[in-house]
Amino acid sequence: MATAASHCLLRLYEERHELEDYQSGVPRWCTGCGDNAILAAVQRLCRDEQLRPEKTVFISGIGCSSRFPHYMKTYGFHGIHGRALPVAEGVRMARKDLHVFVNTGDGDCCSIGAAHWVHAIRYNMNMTVFLHDNQIYGLTKMQASPTSPRGLRSNTTPRGSFLEAMQPLTVTLGVQNVSFVAQAVDWIPELLYDIVSAAYRHRGFSFIRIVQRCPEWLPSLFEPWLHDPERVRLLHHEDGIQVSPALARVYRNQEHHNPVDIDRAREIASCIDPIPVGILYRNPQVPCYEDLRATDHLRTTEFIKNGLEAEFDKFTVWPSA
Amino acid sequence: MSQSETVTPTAIAGARRPRANKTVTEIPQHVVEIISDSGEGAQRCGQSLGAVAARMGNGVWTVEIIPAEIRPPARSVAGASGNRIRLGARKVTNGGDETDLAVAFNEQVLLGRVRAGELKPGATILLESKWRDETDPRITSAYAETFEQLEAAGYRVIEIAMERECKKVVPDARKGKNMFALGMLCSIYSLDVELAEEQIGLTFRKKSREIIDSNIALLHAGYTWAEAHLDFKYQIPAAPAKEAQIVVNGNTALALGVLASGMEICAMYPITPATSASHYLADVFEKVGGVVHQAEDEIAACAFAIGASYAGKCTVTITSGPGYSLKQEAIGLAVMAEIPLVVVNVQRGGPSTGQPTKVEQGDLLTTMFGSHGDAPKVVLAASTVEDCFYSVITARKIAETFNMVVVVLTDASLATAQTPFPRPVFNEAWVAPPVDQSPVPPGTRPYDWDPDTGIARRVIPGQPGGMHTITGLAHDRDSHVAYDPDINEEGLRARSLKLAALQKTLKQPTVFGDESGELLLVGWGSTRGAIEEAVERMRAEGRKVSSLHLRFLQPLPPGINDIMNRFGKVMTIETNWSDRPEDQIIDEHNRRYSALAMLLRARYLVDVDCWTQVRGAPIKPGTICQVIRERMDG
Incomplete structure (x- = not known):
């Protein structure tokens, strides 16, 4: 497929983008909502990577987290519930010159959009996907989500939810073609930023589950983890996240984990307590679907005409001479 | 076509002369069908017959007879597979009335057609007679019983030992019977056997010379047999076309329309009877730099298409009724966000799974009014195979001019009907313009609705200065989420006005x-x-x-x-x-x-x-x- 003409244009002048060049409006999330921390990390990433705002697209579904694109001064697509990933795939297929990001919640991704999630991993198209996982439906006012812990009392499970929580990391790591899986928590912004940054730099489907607090509906759910740093396990590696000395003093529960090791990554993924934080898996060798489907032809009028005429020829009955 | 000219077996060339004592009846049109169990090649026979007649200048309308199952049991009433061909002296625009002449490889598939009322009273039936000599008494009695029924009902049944005749030419006669039948039909309708040979060369062009030769030998055997044994022969006057024509079915025309329309991405999910359009498109789209994406489901196909369209490349998704139902919510999003999109619905019988291979025009209202809320979209319906081609081109133009969803309706009948139409002449205006990446003038609003037409110039990702977030929520001219009552009505008004603006450009129908x-x-x-x-x-x-x-x-x-x-x-x-x-x-x-x-x-x-x-x-x-x-x- 031909790339957009602009892809070939030279940047004739250098333009420095500051943080405010990526900020749009005042987020309407609750005070203390983990989404604010994610927004801050992502805006910092855009600034540090100097992403051109017009070449950057944030695509979301429906839910609290899916408001995200409205707060970015880039292009944005706030779509329908569960379908952010296929929309993002279409954008990516049409335009390889755009930076594609996806914001999706635990209901959006793991419930109504679960089919798309599984297949998006398999397509491995180059995009960065943030799973904002607060383990509850927030926008619709407190219903259990697939990632809610068993026994959670919500408006749809007043006597406690019945099922074990789904583990998004094990699901993701179980799908063929998985190429980048990481986990972050909103209350350690330094690591959140490092992980977001590593995800952006990975070429392929970069999936980050961000464990995120919901102060409105589940204000105390993560209290034990917040108060006890031992219940967070930092994954560090020369090819992964490096932990600063200051952070290492607080979070002493650490594991040296090589992101190429998928077997260990799967074991780590199934661990709920302590919460693993860092890069679980990375494989830059997995081909991207958009590359597999790329043709080298520039779609000139002549090229299309020739192709079409050749097809007409196959079915043509010529008049007798 | 040149390759086949060298493969004429000369030994039986003399058979092409008609029997001297046979009178040739001139008729204006005839409906003929060839039916068999699936896998016996009746469809190939029918398609070849249609192609030969079309090349001679007859009007032709070919319809596939498709059983609902992939491999229905052999000799079953519901298992008829084949082709129904209407030949005419003039242009043929439809499948016509009941069948005048049927070639059947067994009596059970024929019975299914008779019970469905598809055969004209007194129709001629050329029936494979080998079932009379089967060892299984159930088969012989079923055959004899059906034969008597048919005769009693007034059909003219001519029993022909087709397989036995074929065995004189080739060892595996079951597979070659279709070309024997083609030979008989060439004789019956006074068609040019040399053209039929060429057609066989084309049909089997990927096969070995031996296969081509044996099929041509079977063709001649059938022709010779009919010349010698049948007491009737027809001639449908033909007027050879003066201009080039293409002979395709509606789904292929549709796919060619996608190639021609300037669209470069098709997102789809397999569904009968739409899939054959995507099969063909998957085979050839890359030759013009296009991509067919088979999504994980119908909703994903539609969302993928919307994403690609949003990014500046108007995209098509092809489906049928059940798939259309699944896409409805996403279509509403495209309506709300004013993203151009082409949706093709090859209608089939409904509701629910309905009749997947059968024709029905049951989706008009759902395409017009479907999707919750007021979701105005353009709906046009192809009425001919040729129309299937041009409708896609028209649809893309309208979608991009008005930033609307355009639904193209066809149906299972057009999808599988094959008939010639004038070869389209390439038009540069079909090609989509390059994706607009020009800087957006300061102050431009993403939904700057024209007060008279509701149309707003779309701003596409990559355009400097145009950054905004589109949303399926009610929004104002800046694409900001808005719950204000006036703004809500302003958006509804603009999206609705676009239909009126399009209506002003339409001509009065003839x-x-x-x-x-x-x-x-x-x-x-x-x-x-x-x-x-x-x-x-x-x-x-x-x-x-x-x-x-x-x-x-x-x-x-x-x-x-x-x-x-x-x-x-x-x-x-x-x-x-x-x-x-x-x-x-x-x-x-x-x-x-x-x-x-x-x-x-x-x-x-x-x-x-x-x-x-x-x-x-x-x-x-x-x-x-x-x-x-x-x-x-x-």
């Missing part, structure tokens, strides 16, 4: 027949050929009947009211359900009208009646003639 009269038939989609043929026949009888065929269903073109007012009665002919007035419980207050009748009644306050049939098959012109007689005389 009446087929006189501009005024006693009865006007109104149709849409694949019924066009049959309706117009019926009108022609009835006008030849002196009846004051005309017809009107609508290509645009939403918006409806101007002038329909004036046309309807010039007729005493107006009635739609459609392939969807309408309550039968003769049912005891049905009266004017509860009768459910057919889709188009309901629309016309609602819009024009005209007492439009309807006549519909939903028998899983195209409506026959003869049936419509009967309806016209009843309505005009009753």
Whole structure:
């Protein structure tokens, strides 16, 4: 497929983008909502990577987290519930010159959009996907989500939810073609930023589950983890996240984990307590679907005409001479 | 075509001369069908017959007879697989009436067709007779019993030991019988055997020379046998075309339309009867730099298409009824965010899984009004195979001009019907312009709705200065989420006005027949050929009947009211359900009208009646003639 003409244009002048060049409006999330921390990390990433705002697209579904694109001064697509990933795939297929990001919640991704999630991993198209996982439906006012812990009392499970929580990391790591899986928590912004940054730099489907607090509906759910740093396990590696000395003093529960090791990554993924934080898996060798489907032809009028005429020829009955 | 000229076996070339004592009857048209168990090649025989007749200059309309199952049991009543070909002296626009001549490889598949009322009374049947000599007594008795039934019913059954004849030429006769049948039909319809040889060369061009040669030998065997043994022979006058024609079915025409339309991405999910369009497209789209994406489901296919369209490349998604239902929410998003999108719905029988391989025009209202809330979109219906090609091109143009969803309706009948139409001449205007990446002037608003037309210039990702977030939520001109009552109505108004703006550009449709009269038939989609043929026949009888065929269903073109007012009665002919007035419980207050009748009644306050049939098959012109007689005389 031909790339957009602009892809070939030279940047004739250098333009420095500051943080405010990526900020749009005042987020309407609750005070203390983990989404604010994610927004801050992502805006910092855009600034540090100097992403051109017009070449950057944030695509979301429906839910609290899916408001995200409205707060970015880039292009944005706030779509329908569960379908952010296929929309993002279409954008990516049409335009390889755009930076594609996806914001999706635990209901959006793991419930109504679960089919798309599984297949998006398999397509491995180059995009960065943030799973904002607060383990509850927030926008619709407190219903259990697939990632809610068993026994959670919500408006749809007043006597406690019945099922074990789904583990998004094990699901993701179980799908063929998985190429980048990481986990972050909103209350350690330094690591959140490092992980977001590593995800952006990975070429392929970069999936980050961000464990995120919901102060409105589940204000105390993560209290034990917040108060006890031992219940967070930092994954560090020369090819992964490096932990600063200051952070290492607080979070002493650490594991040296090589992101190429998928077997260990799967074991780590199934661990709920302590919460693993860092890069679980990375494989830059997995081909991207958009590359597999790329043709080298520039779609000139002549090229299309020739192709079409050749097809007409196959079915043509010529008049007798 | 040159390769096949060298493969004529010369030994039996003399067989091409007709039997001296045979009279050749000239006929204006004939319907012939070849039916077998699936896998016996009846379809290939039928397609080849159609191609040869088309090349000789006959009008041709070929329809596949497809069993619902992939491998139905052999010799089953429901398992008929094959082709139905209508040959004519003039251009053929529909499948015609009941079959005049049938070639059947077993009596059970034939029985299925007879029971479905597909054979004309007294029709000629060429029946494989080998079943008489089977060892299994159940088969021999079933055969004998059916044979007697058919004879008693007045059919002219000619038993032919096709397989035995084929065995004289090739070792595996079951597979070659279809070309033997083609040879017989070439004799019966006085078709050029050399052209048939060429056609075999084309059909088997990927196969070895041995296979081509043995098929040509079978063709000659069939031809020779028919020349020697059959006492009838027809000639359908042919007028060779003066211009190049292409012979494809509706789905291939549709796929060619996608190639020509300037679109470069098609997102789809397999569904009958739409999939064959995607099969062909998957094979050739890359040759013009395009991509067919088979998504994980119908919703994903639609969302993927919307994403690609949003990014600046208008995209098509091809589906059928059940898939269309699944796409509805995403289509609403494209309507709300004003993203151009082309959706093709190759209609099949419904509701639910319905009749996947059969024709029905049951989705008109769901395509017009489907998706929750007020979701105006353009709906146009292809009425011919040629139309399937051009409709996609038109759809992309409208989608991008008005930033709207355009639904193209075809159906299972057009999808599988094959007929020639003039080879399209490439037009540079078909090609999509490059994605606009120009800087957006300061102050530009992403939904700067024109106060008169509702149209806003779209801003595409990559355009500097145009950054904004589109949303399926109600939004203002800046694409900011808005719950303000005035802003909500402003958006609804703009999206609705675009349909009116498009309507202003449409031409008044042309009446087929006189501009005024006693009865006007109104149709849409694949019924066009049959309706117009019926009108022609009835006008030849002196009846004051005309017809009107609508290509645009939403918006409806101007002038329909004036046309309807010039007729005493107006009635739609459609392939969807309408309550039968003769049912005891049905009266004017509860009768459910057919889709188009309901629309016309609602819009024009005209007492439009309807006549519909939903028998899983195209409506026959003869049936419509009967309806016209009843309505005009009753």
